[in-house]
Amino acid sequence: MPERPSSEPLLTVEDLGVSFATEDGVVRAVDGVSFELRAGEVLAIVGESGCGKSVTAQTILGLTRSSNAEFSGSIHYGETELVRASEARLRAIRGEEIAMVFQDSMTSLHPVYRIGWQIAEQIRAHEDVSETAARDRAVELLAEVGIPDPAERADAYPHELSGGMRQRAMIAMALANRPRILIADEPTTALDVTIQAQIIALLGDLRGELGSVLLITHDLGVVAEIADRVLVMYAGMLIEQGERDAIFYDPQHPYTWGLLGSIPRLDRTSGGRLPSIAGAPPSLIHRPEGCAFRPRCPHAFDRCGALPALEPRAEPAHLDRCWLDVEAKRYRRDVDGQIGLRADTEAVS
Amino acid sequence: MTADGEPLVAVEHLEHHFPMRGGVLFDREVARVRAVDDVTLAIAAGETVGLVGESGCGKTTLCRNLLRLLEPTGGSVRFGGRDITHLGRRELRPLRREMQMVFQDPYASLNPRRRVGQIVGDPIRSLGEASGREQVRARVQELLERVGLSPEHYNRYPYEFSGGQRQRIGLARALALQPRLIVADEPVSALDVSIQAQIINLLDELQEDLGLTYLFVAHDLGVVRHVSDRVAVMYLGKLMEVAPAAQLYGRPVHPYTVALLSAIPIPDPRANARRERIVLEGDVPSPIDPPSGCRFHPRCPRATEVCALVEPPLVDYGEGRLAACHHPVNVDAGEIAAAAISPASPADAGEVMPTKS
Numbered sequence A: 001m002p003e004r005p006s007s008e009p010l011l012t013v014e015d016l017g018v019s020f021a022t023e024d025g026v027v028r029a030v031d032g033v034s035f036e037l038r039a040g041e042v043l044a045i046v047g048e049s050g051c052g053k054s055v056t057a058q059t060i061l062g063l064t065r066s067s068n069a070e071f072s073g074s075i076h077y078g079e080t081e082l083v084r085a086s087e088a089r090l091r092a093i094r095g096e097e098i099a100m101v102f103q104d105s106m107t108s109l110h111p112v113y114r115i116g117w118q119i120a121e122q123i124r125a126h127e128d129v130s131e132t133a134a135r136d137r138a139v140e141l142l143a144e145v146g147i148p149d150p151a152e153r154a155d156a157y158p159h160e161l162s163g164g165m166r167q168r169a170m171i172a173m174a175l176a177n178r179p180r181i182l183i184a185d186e187p188t189t190a191l192d193v194t195i196q197a198q199i200i201a202l203l204g205d206l207r208g209e210l211g212s213v214l215l216i217t218h219d220l221g222v223v224a225e226i227a228d229r230v231l232v233m234y235a236g237m238l239i240e241q242g243e244r245d246a247i248f249y250d251p252q253h254p255y256t257w258g259l260l261g262s263i264p265r266l267d268r269t270s271g272g273r274l275p276s277i278a279g280a281p282p283s284l285i286h287r288p289e290g291c292a293f294r295p296r297c298p299h300a301f302d303r304c305g306a307l308p309a310l311e312p313r314a315e316p317a318h319l320d321r322c323w324l325d326v327e328a329k330r331y332r333r334d335v336d337g338q339i340g341l342r343a344d345t346e347a348v349s
Numbered sequence B: 001m002t003a004d005g006e007p008l009v010a011v012e013h014l015e016h017h018f019p020m021r022g023g024v025l026f027d028r029e030v031a032r033v034r035a036v037d038d039v040t041l042a043i044a045a046g047e048t049v050g051l052v053g054e055s056g057c058g059k060t061t062l063c064r065n066l067l068r069l070l071e072p073t074g075g076s077v078r079f080g081g082r083d084i085t086h087l088g089r090r091e092l093r094p095l096r097r098e099m100q101m102v103f104q105d106p107y108a109s110l111n112p113r114r115r116v117g118q119i120v121g122d123p124i125r126s127l128g129e130a131s132g133r134e135q136v137r138a139r140v141q142e143l144l145e146r147v148g149l150s151p152e153h154y155n156r157y158p159y160e161f162s163g164g165q166r167q168r169i170g171l172a173r174a175l176a177l178q179p180r181l182i183v184a185d186e187p188v189s190a191l192d193v194s195i196q197a198q199i200i201n202l203l204d205e206l207q208e209d210l211g212l213t214y215l216f217v218a219h220d221l222g223v224v225r226h227v228s229d230r231v232a233v234m235y236l237g238k239l240m241e242v243a244p245a246a247q248l249y250g251r252p253v254h255p256y257t258v259a260l261l262s263a264i265p266i267p268d269p270r271a272n273a274r275r276e277r278i279v280l281e282g283d284v285p286s287p288i289d290p291p292s293g294c295r296f297h298p299r300c301p302r303a304t305e306v307c308a309l310v311e312p313p314l315v316d317y318g319e320g321r322l323a324a325c326h327h328p329v330n331v332d333a334g335e336i337a338a339a340a341i342s343p344a345s346p347a348d349a350g351e352v353m354p355t356k357s
Helices: A053-060 A085-095 A115-127 A131-144 A165-175 A193-205 A222-224 A244-249 A252-259 A326-332 B060-065 B089-096 B116-127 B135-144 B150-154 B164-177 B193-210 B221-227 B245-250 B255-263 B270-273 B305-309 B333-336
Strands: A009-022 A025-038 A042-046 A069-077 A097-102 A181-185 A213-216 A229-234 A237-243 A311-315 A318-320 B009-023 B028-043 B050-051 B072-080 B099-102 B179-184 B212-216 B230-233 B236-245
Touching: A009 A053, A009 A213, A025 A042, A025 A053, A025 A069, A025 A193, A025 A237, A042 A053, A053 A069, A053 A181, A053 A193, A053 A213, A053 B099, A069 A085, A069 B028, A069 B116, A097 A165, A115 A131, A115 A165, A131 A165, A165 A193, A193 A222, A193 B179, A193 B255, A213 B150, A213 B193, A222 A244, A229 A252, A237 A244, A244 B270, A252 A326, A252 B193, A311 A326, B009 B060, B028 B060, B050 B060, B050 B135, B050 B221, B060 B179, B060 B212, B099 B164, B116 B135, B116 B164, B135 B150, B135 B164, B164 B193, B193 B212, B193 B221, B230 B245, B236 B245, B236 B255, B245 B333
Parallel strands: A042 A213, A042 A229, A097 A181, A181 A213, B050 B212, B050 B230, B099 B179, B179 B212
Antiparallel strands: A009 A025, A009 A069, A229 A237, A237 A318, A311 A318, B009 B028, B009 B072, B230 B236
């Protein structure tokens, strides 16, 4: 894989919009999302169910295309624009240049083919190699992702492997053609904690070979562990973007404060109520005017009726969508010495 | 505590083995899944006990036995001082109102064809005091308000609600009969973090107001720490460690507890980098043919010869800290010398006291 200077993006997403026509109305799943994936970095997209993080990731590989879907904006991978690329062009890119690991390994692997065969097939789809050579590569890959007795395990069917082993096999398959980008959509969510730790350690070990990783997750612990940069999504939009430490230690958007504050921490003694976020995420059919988080935000004021742009407010590389003054934010996000979202603003004013 | 100082609910040397049947001509038992294997645990009234462990460790089977949704294959279950291990359906019926369950999946645990009013009202109609439509309706609406829903939701269907709201409906249904014990099996793991925090806070509030006793099952050790007074750790059907929450998280005794705690990345990059991480090798073995001696020994970084031969007894280190390990962590030689084998220790366990390694 040719080394690129880290400043040059591998993937550029510009003003991406994805909407789906449904019986109830048009669901604007992704709206005006722009970001770059740089060579060699792990970029995490975080957010809750329905925030558009998976739709964004799947649109990169054309997996959201359907008769009721409508797209706007662009995704550039090198010379290719992926949103409007032909199915044939996408097929050449999938697996070979950009690979994907899904959450549910049971439904993502074919149940009636042996896993070694599935990996070999993936290799042969993109490279002209003999069946034996592909099979040998498959066994090597299984060894690389830490599957014991890889030569024997290659003959196993997916149901014969445990969840952790299946997830490793999926990663092996994703690595089969040495892709430059790996998209991992909640790769550890379905796993037990000790197995999750194994998979995170594996992703860490493989970093050199993985190229760039786009990690989709709701687990901020996993983000703290392996991400370089973080995008926070809410109601289909990016609301904050920055270096990992900036997001964790100097978060600018009240929603990010709420996310960080509402996690019960195993390294903190419990004291009273968790600072939660009131209400529920808005419908993507009737998104509130202005800032989408306004109805749940205790810090909202009259300016929030207009949508703030995603722009640098705290630091040049740290973008957010919140009208509050940076100093006011730093003061307001403090809840008993921790970052969180206050239940009300009485104490603030 | 109940009047006579007994715990509200207690299981003693509880066993639940599921038979696996097979055979060509005759239906015979070919193996047994030892889902719960000699577990002793008591929960005092008003207490919250957290139960943690990985999938297949027997957490859910333990709960179902404790609620007598399953009949134990060994040991006993006591509720409010009364032995309920082998009570029949009819005898259990009056007890049902005192113990209720909240389930993990708020989508699957509510009947999609019934209105919220019916879902929450059914237990009141079949077991409760209220009778007559108006009385039941008033009680249901009061419950809906109690769990943070609005009384107008009475006539809605489950599909009209979000995951967090459905979990509130599940709670209202559990509270309908004014139970003393609520067993919550992964009540927040299907929910998003911001909603999860709302439900945890609601559970806290209800406990304060109604004096409930909780058995809180979860795999998220952060959530468990936040809600629990005491925490029990299970592995392959056995109890590995039981301790007050602060002790278990601050000074875990069992290497499995240590590994579980270290496996979870915390949402704080700097603190995460400082922490020592233990990544356990391999998978949880099958409960059909569990490892000999200590069931954790094949994955344990501290295992020695004795671990494969002798099942470690559950040792009481004082202050409510119990752990079953031959080579405990975070206890010094003095504490080991002062410790004694707990009566809760499994019957098959050896008499070998732990050693400092």
